């Protein structure tokens with residue numbers, strides 16, 4: 241088992257405690273996190289990424305308890321083993337597409353992946369030297385996927401990656417995430433309420449408001 245959570249709970253300041261279903265995932269598996277708005281899907285993703293600390297329970301990735309790592313250790317572990325696609329691309333505006341991707345191996349201290357190959361697999365090779373300010377929304381989202389893959393992570397987490405995309409780009413983005421996850425043997429978790437995504441990934445857990 242690659243990823244295992246147990247009895248995860250978290251409370252944002254002044255909010256009621258969120259209680260999450262357990263997640264169990266093998267390498268190469270894909271899973272959707274579904275649930276109503278405000279149920280805690282993004283919070284769960286942040287707990288899985290080690291961006292938030294659970295008030296109860298644990299997150300174990302491989303043989304490492306992510307939820308008990310702290311500080312630099314946690315940042316390094318995340319940089320090496322987890323790729324995150326945020327809802328908005330959050331690219332560095334002053335840099336080109338390629339430069340945005342080159343930062344990943346720099347920060348994760350991992351061997352560089354072939355960025356040119358990655359861009360060509362994402363249909364973005366002609367944009368390698370373009371400023372990210374000139375990209376369309378779909379293109380920027382593909383670059384943010386490339387960035388999440390550029391450290392060959394064990395776990396890919398994506399938060400509503402298709403919410404601002406049209407049908408064609410949604411299809412492309414989901415296929416890319418699935419293909420790339422399977423190519424590098426990573427597990428893939430997508431938070432979504434997008435019906436179009438549900439058609440591609442049948443396994444899901446549902447976060448319930450209590």
Ligand SMILES: Nc1ncnc2c1ncn2[C@@H]1O[C@H](COP(=O)(O)OP(=O)(O)OP(=O)(O)O)[C@@H](O)[C@H]1O
Nearest residue numbers: 252253255258275276277278279280281282283284
């Ligand atoms: N930083 C924060 N401070 C206080 N409360 C927060 C914070 N972030 C989230 N919450 C609250 O925690 C609950 C879960 O939020 P979360 O963003 O995880 O839900 P979600 O299921 O991802 O929602 P959506 O589908 O609308 O994005 C909500 O009630 C939200 O208002």
